[in-house]
Amino acid sequence: MRHLFRLIIFLSILVGQKSIQSNPISENQIGMASGIFANYGTAGMEVDGYFEVQGRRGLFLESSGIAQLGEQMTLNTSLGIMNEVAPDILMGGGYSNYLEIDNDVLHEVFFGASSSSITGVAFIGLGSELSPNYLGTLNLNSFFPFLSIDSSIMCILSKEMDEFGYDIFFNMSKTVGSGLSYGCSLSSERYEDEERRTFKKQGQFKKFTVPVTAQGLFISFFIGWTF
Numbered sequence: 001m002r003h004l005f006r007l008i009i010f011l012s013i014l015v016g017q018k019s020i021q022s023n024p025i026s027e028n029q030i031g032m033a034s035g036i037f038a039n040y041g042t043a044g045m046e047v048d049g050y051f052e053v054q055g056r057r058g059l060f061l062e063s064s065g066i067a068q069l070g071e072q073m074t075l076n077t078s079l080g081i082m083n084e085v086a087p088d089i090l091m092g093g094g095y096s097n098y099l100e101i102d103n104d105v106l107h108e109v110f111f112g113a114s115s116s117s118i119t120g121v122a123f124i125g126l127g128s129e130l131s132p133n134y135l136g137t138l139n140l141n142s143f144f145p146f147l148s149i150d151s152s153i154m155c156i157l158s159k160e161m162d163e164f165g166y167d168i169f170f171n172m173s174k175t176v177g178s179g180l181s182y183g184c185s186l187s188s189e190r191y192e193d194e195e196r197r198t199f200k201k202q203g204q205f206k207k208f209t210v211p212v213t214a215q216g217l218f219i220s221f222f223i224g225w226t227f
Contacts, residue, residue: 037181037224042217043191045069048224058083058092075099080110090114096123108133117142133158149174149183161213165190175226182223189218 036049050064063077080094093111112121116139123133133156140151154169167190173183193214198207 033226035179035181035224035226037222039220039222041185041220043220044071046220048222057081060094073101078110082114088115131159160190161192161211163213165213165215173222179226180223181226182221184219184221187218187220188215190215 031054032052033054034049034051036047039046039048046069047067048064050062052060052062054060058081060082061077061079063075065073065075067073076096076098078094078096080092080096082090082092085091091111091113093109095107095109097108098106107126108123109126110121110123112119112135114120118139119135119137121135123135125131135154135156137152137154140153141147144151150171150173152171154171156167158165167187169185169187169189171183171185173181175181190213193212194209195212196207197210198205200206
């Protein structure tokens, strides 16, 4: 099975939410963050990693990669700007690309806003290669501050294989002082599947195997290190 969206998106959103809960980087400072994670669940074994640089005047560069053992590797790079426009509210946008080994590079622009409780991002493909995709997260800790773990709900709306659908993630994680992170993700996700269908051509019936989008329930556990 090949998931249409990966857990690395969730990891990037966590980093963004964590930054918002503290003071933004000043215009005269440069910050860096990185991490590596191992994920195991019903979809198999994955290794994810990211590297982020936050520069002056809200500029940022982030690169993240995913290696699914025995299947494929992907790389996503984003460049943009994000600034505080009001107390507890950040807005910004930029450019990103998505590379899947042995396939074409997908290019898109994005814009969005984020607070300590809600994050929303829209991705628009350059040219005709991608339909608009929408991502939203709800930080449950802002509504339930007594929770001892980081909890969030993330939803992705997009068009895949000419069908508009969704993916929903319920994420739980914990980070200790040394940078060790661990947790799990429960999700309802789309994935590529195959289906046997019968077609009538020139008065004869023939069966073909065609790719389809299916919806499934998944669980994934991860452990990693942020530094």
